[in-house]
Amino acid sequence: MARWMWRWGCWYLAGLSVHVNAAVSVGGSIQSTLASFHRPFLEILTPLNGQVVESSEVDIELVVRDYIMPSSFRTYKVCLGIHENTAISSDGASVGVVEFCFDQTSSKQFHVQNLLPGTSYTVRVVLVDKGTVIAVSMRTFRVAAIAIQGHTENVTILTAMQYALSYQNNLDTDSAMRIYESILAEAPGHGHALHLLGLAKYQRGDTMEAIDYIEQALQTNATHEEFHNSLGLCLKDIGRTAEAATHFETAMSLRPSYIEPRFNLASIWQSTGEYDLAIPVFRAMADKVHSQTLALEYAAQFDVFVRLCDIYLASKQQNMALECLNEALVLWPNDPTFLNERGNLYLNAGYLDLAEADYKIAADAGVLISMLNLAITLDASGDTDESINLYSKILAVSEARGLPTGRVLIMRAGVMPRVLPAEGQLVDLARQAMRRRLDSMLAQDNVTVDSRDPILNAYPTGNYLVSHPYNNKQLKRSLAQMLQMYCPALKTAAFIPPPSPSIATDLGAVSSTHLELTSMNSLQSDVLPELRRRPRIGFVSEFYQTQPISHCMHDLVERLNRSQFELFVFAVSTPQSAKLPALTDGVEHVIGLPEGVGPSADEIRRHDLDVLVYADVGSDKLSFFLSFANLAPIQAAWGLGHPETTGVPAIDYMVTSEYEHLSFHDHYTETPFPLKGMGIYLKEPLTPHISTYANSSPDDVRATLTQAFHLPSEYRFYFVPEPLVNVHPDMDSIVRRILKRDPIGHVFFLTPPKNSKWKHAFTERIKLQPGLPAHRIHLIIDALDDISTFALLRACDVHLANLYTNKFYHTLEASAAGVPTITLPGELWRSRIPLGLLKHINVLDTVATTPAEYVQLAVRAASDRSFRHQVVGKLQKYAPKLYGDDEAVHEWARFLQFAVDKSRRKRKTHANLRALQDNPTHSTNGLAPPTAKDVTL
Structure with missing residues (x-):
């Protein structure tokens, strides 16, 4: 039994109800009346015959084409009835149907409610003129029935969709997907079920399956903007950003006020580095957040500021980033995310006091990364004991949460006073404590390695040991051994790629630049090293206006004999560095290194050097961590750029001076190579270049x-x-x-x-x-x-x-x-x-x-x-x-030729070893097979 409410045109027949107990028998058909007409007088437009209805309501629309009827039939009435196909009497006869008749009209619309899930219905419409049936139209449809776990009765598709969305919003994708699959079993072409099932797959990480379902949804309706937005999200997720952008643009064209695809398109521009396109979009959204006119969820509004601030940071617009973070903190006071990011900005700019204040608030809120950043800041500020204690606390929290501890151990091991204490014995105690931490880490059999970029991880370099009046050889060696042990990727510079700096999420599911200063012959030669006319020498150095080392390197490299060496300078500089054109003039190759140790190592390797010299390996972090990888057969450090041993096993020589003390061999982990004189070549004093003030x-x-x-x-x-x-x-x-x-x-x-x-x-x-x-x-x-x-x-x-x-x-x-x-x-x-x-x-x-x-x-x-x-x-x-000391140039040429000879011998030894490994019976020109002692890898 069902209760129907009818609506005809714009009138409701209130209280009208029909009790249907039997199927309707019509006793006539379109074919038996006026069959000569190509188009019927009477036709039910909706529902379609055999249609599966998704709710307990249905619209019935019919048309009476009186313009093709003989004039004698134009005093007609329309009679309409609907019944359940399961209502059959015991003898199979039709029972108790009531039909309603209406005066003539060219079209009729009726609305039926209270249909039962799982029930089939027949709609019959009869065209009657003076008691004679002149046309009949019939349609059969079925109300879909979906079983919901935990419910005794079936529900309609519309109700089932509401249940599924609730599950999906609460991240219960399994329950949601079961319902969507049941809906598609009833109605295989249901566009919204296909779309939402695809989004559920996307939420679970099954992006390829998600794309298949959402594409099927688009086949049912290519003009639905949400389908395009969702497909764009999936395509973006698998790196097909151009296609994703097209779908986001389509969604915006279908509904210009639709904010989600605009956000997601801007996020693509953010990920591809097209910051000039992304900034205006997120800036406009941020302004709407302020005015409370942005039609996005609260979390998405927060995300707008996260992305905008991230873009400013990524594009090196520090002042704009600071303004953005300050603006966000007005809207979300004391939010740990924005406080941590602002702390990072202050720390990188050297404002340690301000960084410490922001990190402390975020750390007090229990944010572990802020605790770590606070420990780093305390170390940099010279609060040694506080820093070590906080690192120890972080270790305890990490162990309790089952998190890796390698990075924290590494950072704690390098803590050392900055401004030294007044009592010399306190310096000695700090050194002894560092020695104990390093020894303890080196004694471990099972370690948690962390192969991310060591600069991003803020790993220690031991730079501040240079202020102590002691030989740091053993401490620096142990530090380097520990770094290699806990970060084995240092040996190859093949680090795990860093995560995206943004913590933002895409909308719509369910609510560091390579600077090429000059590029002359920069591509790697295909000529074998042993056949090249000139050996390749590389220098890694800070290379910008305010650094004296830059001018020393430039003047020296410019003076070295180009017919003897092919010379490369790999410039360590920041995007804000003011570079003088004079620093590139007269130098054969000047290559700006990209951000990150791994990309920089790849750039240096590309040039297949014979010898690589680090001009300031101890004071510059990028140079220090690059030096762990064998980027050339022979690597050396210059003892004037940072007058201290590096401790790095991969550095073969320390270029120093004849004015060293007689015991200087005991001061270095490298083999010292003393030059006559100081080894400094400068054409003129630095003052005209460095001091530009009036x-x-x-x-x-x-x-x-x-x-x-x-x-x-x-x-x-x-x-x-x-x-x-x-x-x-x-x-x-x-x-x-x-x-x-x-x-x-x-x-x-x-x-x-x-x-x-x-x-x-x-x-x-x-x-x-x-x-x-x-x-x-x-x-x-x-x-x-x-x-x-x-x-x-x-x-x-x-x-x-x-x-x-x-x-x-x-x-x-x-x-x-x-x-x-x-x-x-x-x-x-x-x-x-x-x-x-x-x-x-x-x-x-x-x-x-x-x-x-x-x-x-x-x-x-x-x-x-x-x-x-x-x-x-x-x-x-x-x-x-x-x-203008030409002796310095001659001495450098002497060292470089010595290093080139060593490099060629090493290459030859390695080649012979490889040949012997490939073919143990192979003769190496009558020479005895190389032993392990002969080979330095």
């Missing part, structure tokens, strides 16, 4: 300092240009004694403008010196950022070389400016660099042998006019020998 004359600099620090009209200017983290507390005592002997002396240090913790730690440490006149010690920070270090060196009275580590270019530029350098050389090369430069020009008047003599010489060079005049005169006479 007010940088010595008088202008001193006037600026006088005003900024409220100095007396007459003072003596002592300058320590090394970073605070490189200044050992033993230097504090030297400074105190200098100021005690010179009552008008003022000592200036450089401090980073963005790290107040370093400044505070150093200030507090130096105050511990008894009797120190603290008002005569000054830290030059960002208030004077219009004055370069080299301008300060030219303006000072005395350059105080650091006790235990020094950069070569400080003494180089001070000497060129006629400024005395006071130095106290030790056994380690990093303490002897000023001595080497002064010895090279035979100006040794300011070289001390004891701390007391260092103090005496410093004060004397500043205040004793006769002595100062003598030293300055010698510097002005002999310092030009430091520039």
Whole structure:
């Protein structure tokens, strides 16, 4: 039994009901009345014969074509009846049907409700004129019945779809798919069921199956915008981005207000690096989020800002990224995602205090990655104990959650004080603690390896050990061994690709650039190395305007004999680096390395080098991690770029100087190769290239300092240009004694403008010196950022070389400016660099042998006019020998030829070994088969 409600035209026949107990017998057909007409007088347009209806309601539409009827039949009535096909009496006769008749009209529409799932119905319409049946039309249809688990009665397709969507939105895709499959068994061409089943497959990761179902849905209706959007998502997922973009564009053309395909198309532009196209789309959406007019779910609105901020970061628009993150944090205050990203931005820009504040809020919310970033920041700030304790806490949490711990162990192992503590024994204790951590990790039999890019993982390089007054050979060797053990991909530079920086998700399912500076003959030659006319030499170096090492490399490479070597410079630089055209002039090949250790290694390998030299392997992270992979048969490091052993097994030689201490062989894991002289070739002083500021004359600099620090009209200017983290507390005592002997002396240090913790730690440490006149010690920070270090060196009275580590270019530029350098050389090369430069020009008047003599010489060079005049005169006479030094070029050529010979022997040995492995009976030109001792892989 069913209850029907009819609607005719726009009138409801309220309360009308029919109890149907038997099938209807009509007693006539279209064929028996007026069969000569090609088109029937009367026809039921919907439902179609045999149609499966998806709800408990159906529209019945019929047409009466009175214009083709004889005029004698135009006083007709239309009578309509519907019955269940299962309502048959015991004798098979028709029972109890009621038909309704309506006056003549050209068309009729009726609406029937309360149909039963699983029931078949027959609709009969009769055209009657004066009691005579002149036409009949009949249709049979069935209401689909879908079984829902946990329900005793079947339901219609429409109800079943509602259940399935509820399951799907709650991520119960199994239940949803069972219902969709039941619907398709009843109605195989059901477009929405095909579409949603495809989306359920997409949610489960079965993208190819999803595409098949959604394409079938599009065959049922190619103008449905949601079908196009969903297919676009699937195609994007398998990398067919061009096809995906086409479907997103189609969806937008079908419904211009449809926001989801616009979002997804912009996400494709984001993934393909077409940021100029993506930014306006996400920017417009972000503005609508602010105005609360964006028709997207809350999570998707959040995602708009995630993607927009990510794009700004990826396109190196840091200021815009910061604005975006600040804007997001107004909408979502203290959200850990945006706080963590803003912390990353601050950390990379050097604002450690701001980074620490953001990370701490996110870490307190339990975000593990923010805890890790906070530990990194505490380490960089010099909060050693806090950093180690937090790393230990992260290890405990990771182990409890079953997460890998290798990365955290690696990072904890390298923690070391930045601004050194006042007590020397605390430095010793920190070194011993690092040794214990490394030994413990190296002693493990089963380790959790992490083969992601070590720069992205913030792995330690041991760079800050350079400030310690000790031989770091063993510590650096252990650090390198540990890195190779826990990150074995370092040996090949075949790292796991990094994940997308965006944590955003696509909408619609169910609610680092390679810089080519010059490119001359950059493609790899097909000529075998042993047949090439010129061996290939590569230099990896920072290569931009403000780096002195850039100019040294350029001038040296430009002077090396091109007929003897084919020379490549692989430039480590950032997109923000201001590169001078002069740095590429005269250099045969200058190739900008892409972001990431793996891509950079691939770029270097492409050129099939014979020898590769790292100019600053210890101070530059990319160079350091690249050096673990054998990117050339012979690899070397330059001992002036970073005057310290690397500890890296893959580096064969350390290019150093004859001015090393007699015990220098014990200081390196590499084989030292001392050059005659310093090995520095510069055409002219660096100052014209590095210092580009208008007010940088010595008088202008001193006037600026006088005003900024409220100095007396007459003072003596002592300058320590090394970073605070490189200044050992033993230097504090030297400074105190200098100021005690010179009552008008003022000592200036450089401090980073963005790290107040370093400044505070150093200030507090130096105050511990008894009797120190603290008002005569000054830290030059960002208030004077219009004055370069080299301008300060030219303006000072005395350059105080650091006790235990020094950069070569400080003494180089001070000497060129006629400024005395006071130095106290030790056994380690990093303490002897000023001595080497002064010895090279035979100006040794300011070289001390004891701390007391260092103090005496410093004060004397500043205040004793006769002595100062003598030293300055010698510097002005002999310092030009430091520039245009052809001996340095000859010495480098000597080393490179030596390295090329080693490279060729290694290639030949490897070739013989491979031939022997391929054919054990093969003779290698009468030579004995190579042994393991002969081969270095």
